[in-house]
Amino acid sequence: MFLSDLVAGREKATDSEPNGRRFLAAARESDSLASSLVGRAYSVLENKVAV
Secondary structure (H helix, E strand, C coil): CCHHHHHHHHHHCCCCCHHHHHHHHHHHHHHHHHHHHHHHHHHHHHHHHHC
């Protein structure tokens, strides 16, 4: 599943429907993963520039 699919699903999803809850949970998880990966990449770049 692509991130754009999750974003599109999150825009349409509500907590009242089972699929909506699933989409919202997946979107939160992907947001967390994306921010973690960006943070790690930034840290690696920061270390390479400092050396």
